[in-house]
Amino acid sequence: MSAVQRRAVTELLRVAPVADDLARRFEAAGYTLALVGGSVRDALLGRLGNDLDFTTDARPEQVLAIVRPWADAVWDVGIAFGTVGCRKRLAGSPDYQIEITTYRSEAYDRTSRKPEVSYGDSIEDDLVRRDFTVNAMAVALPGITFVDPHGGLADLAARVLRTPGTPEASFGDDPLRMMRAARFAAQLDFEVAPEVVAAMTDMAERIEIVSAERVRDELNKLIVSDHPRKGLELLVTTGLAEHVLPELPTLRLEVDEHHRHKDVYEHTLIVLEQAMALEQPGEPDLVLRLAALLHDIGKPRTRRFEADGRVSFHHHEMVGAHMSRKRLKALKYPKDVTDDITRLVELHLRFHGYGTGEWTDSAVRRYVRDAGPLLDRLHKLTRSDCTTRNKRKAATLARAYDSLEERIAQLAEQEELDSIRPDLDGNEIMKLLEVPPGPLVGKAYRHMLELRLEHGPMDHETAVAALREWWTANAPA
Missing domain, CATH: 1.10.110.30 (Hydrophobic Seed Protein)
Known part of the structure; x- marks a missing residue:
């Protein structure tokens, strides 16, 4: 027995209790059932989870009649495409998430955005309509019979x-x-x-x-x-x-301003890989990865050839943030995901704006305030954006960012950096200035916030004095 076969048998034996039980119910009702597609592929690769895909000659209504008395939960949101989902728990095992799909074929016409579904009559008809040969294998149940009419096992091995x-x-x-x-x-x-x-x-x-x-x-x-x-x-x-x-292939035409790589496209892929290396093991971060992929898409639109021969991309982070939002909206990403990614793209150069010198307390507060809950991701994106082959330069940038993180930690011990607010809230401002809610209160609040960012926390007496000083200069006639 080959290693692939041993892995498959081991995985199939693990799920056999639930798979065989379900298959015998289909058999008793006069229908066939087979484990299919990605489940068979993953069993052969030794990575089969508890999400199981089956195919059957039973129609969806007949599938529902079989699984409802058996499953712990049933859902039919995919029934228009011939799929019934259910959940089954066996003693001593985690829940199995199961999808059962009637033999089918689906095709688009020239203009439709939704596939037209029609049902097939045999598992061979179903498998030939699958996307790839490694997903066009099945195991007929009960009693394990391997079905591989298109050489999927050979392609899997290759x-x-x-x-x-x-x-x-x-x-x-x-x-x-x-x-x-x-x-x-x-x-x-x-x-x-x-x-x-x-x-x-x-x-x-x-x-x-x-x-x-x-x-x-x-x-x-x-x-x-x-x-x-x-x-x-x-x-x-x-x-x-x-x-x-389309923003991704466009990057192939651009030369990185530091001439570190052949083009910005190559630089972007390296940044993506370096960001991945900073993730928690086994926890891929979609927002971080998309921010890494999109962080420089503003460069093509902002490229300028300077008199000294250099190439500049001034404000490409702002242009890139706008472009990112437009693309993510077009792809129907949720608003919170879109907001987070575009904010990271917008902020990814902020660190370099301070150079490599000592960060002031004010600069640290503003950096933390602007990043908000994205601070950890911004750390990772900024570190990943260093792809220079100059080891000395890379080490200098790493030390500078280490210094920034140390400053953030030091200030966090002294101040509430995660929620920086003025020392006087809106209600206190209205009471002290004897004004109703309105634009003036907002202006006073923003002034007090700027003082808080610039100078750190103030005691109440000092804050009141600062507010009154501002009011003397800004009160309406």
Whole structure:
């Protein structure tokens, strides 16, 4: 028995109690059931989790009738696409999340953003419609019978992504599969077969008929994978990125202002990898990774050739933040995620604005205030943005950032840096100045906040005196 087979048997035996129990219920009702797709692939790779995918000749209504008396919870949100979900708990085991899909095929017409679903009659018909051969394998249950009509096991061993039929037919049926090719390359560290890459290149523009939400979800899975660079480079090489993330390939045309790399595109991919290295093990940070990917997209629009021969990108962080917001909105990212990423892009150069000298207390307070809850991510993004090959320069920048973090820690012991507020709140300001709510109170509040940032905490008497001094100069006639 090969190592692959041993891993598969071990994984399948682990889930056998729940899988066999479910399969026998389908058999008793006159239907077939098979573990399929990613579940079989992951079993062969020795990484099968508790999310199990099954396929069956039973129609969705019949599936519901079988699983409702058996499962601990059932949901039918995917029933329009032939999928029924359920949860099952066995004694001594964690919950199994199960999806059961009727044999099916799905295809887009030339303008639709939603696939048209039709049901198939055999598992072979179902498997030929799967995206890649490594996902077109099944294990018929009960009693383990391996079904592999398209050589998925051989491709898995070779670590290559091919389509069961022609890639043109596959991507014609569902253009999102082109994004999945990049995603699986990034997740599994597989190579994509040349004929698949060629079809992706020829058909790249067809991705535009797929909804932004589905594209975004595939992009997210790619970004948080173990090898996102591999998938991103495939998107750029095939031209898919020009339709889903056009700011990325545009970076290939630009020269980094420090001439540290061939182009800003290469620099960006290195920053992404360095940011990943600063994450907690096993906890990929989508916001940090997307900020790293987008942090320099403002450079193409701000490039200037200076008289001394240098290339400058003044204010590219502000332009990049605006561009990031526009792109993330187009991809339908949630508002909080969009806000966090654009803020990180906007702030990623703030550290360099202070040079490498000693940070004043005022500068530290403003840095912490502006970063807010994103401070830890900003630390990681700023450190990752150093890709110079000059070891002395890299060490100098690292020491400067170490110094900043030390200053933040020192001030945090003395002051509430996480929630910097003026020493007088709005109610106190209105009472002391004897004014109602309005713009003047806001101006007074902002003045007191600036004093707090510049000079640190004040006692009450000093704060009142400072407010009255400001009022003397700014009170209306």
